[in-house]
Amino acid sequence: MNMECGRETTVQCREEISLSQIAQSGQCFRWTEVKREDGQYWWRIPAFRRVVYMRQEDKEMGRLHVSCSRDEFEHVWAPYLDWDTDYRAIRAGIPENDVWLREAAEKGAGIRILRQDPWEMMITFILSQRKNIPAIRLCVDKLCRAAGDLLGEFDGEEVYAFPTPAQVLSLRCHKIGAGSCSADDAGPCTFAQKGIGSCSLGYRMPYVHAAAVFAAGGDDGGFSDAFRELASLSDEDLLTALMQIKGIGIKVASCIALFGYHRLNTFPVDVWMKRALAEHYPKDFSIDAFSPYAGVLQQYMFCAQRAEGAGRR
């Protein structure tokens, strides 16, 4: 019996699933790989105001060891991992003649589209713009430490929940408001007080503020009606509604829809996707060919293109 872990459960997926591939797929920015007291490397995953550990052996593409009860896994983490979606069937639908994509999909067969918190995805991808992935991780971590609730101490470090809209607004940094602010503004600045500058938000600070204003609502620090209604919109209407928020353009809106609302046919086009399309597809190619799971295929493409790029640079 492992006293530290409390419990450990082994679960078996019916198809491939790879924690390391998911961690590298650019959709989650808070996973941390840690060596625990049992000598094993685990992914420490904070989400939904909880923390769970997961690991798997090298050749166990479908088996997971998790640090929670079977009941919690089934109700919280299996949905998070999109446990029941048939990704093999999705890969089987890739056009026969698209050899590059078929190869990319086989290499990335363990990727899942996580069902993450929509609000967290909204803020995360707003601040992702013009940042590389390590910088996004750093920025999200700073924001959680500055504004989120302490969940506890894990592996010798404090882990914080992702802040609520009200908590983001409560930062009251003089730079976060929409209006300009002179350097001698003596107003409160929680960011500075905590010694973390401005959470590295940079010019995205008013965008984060605008999203928090949109999402904040209710007297209980919950979400606004406008925010809650997003979930019921069609894919197209969801993108349009998201883009009404200053700082959310088509790419960020697509990421929010794909990773926060599990709209598997939305196809975020970033610099990597532009390279992939330029290098592997004809100029007049239409991504309609990727329907109805364009978003899943996009993740295979994203990982494959980044792997190619890493070799050249």
Place this chain on the structure above:
DNA sequence: ACCCAGGGCCACT
């Protein structure tokens, strides 16, 4: 020092 990053806004045509 240099270039780049899971872009978007705004002022120009």
Place this chain on the structure above:
DNA sequence: AGTGGCCATGGG
């Protein structure tokens, strides 16, 4: 309706 400069910050 398209296009280019600009934005602030950290990694490689």
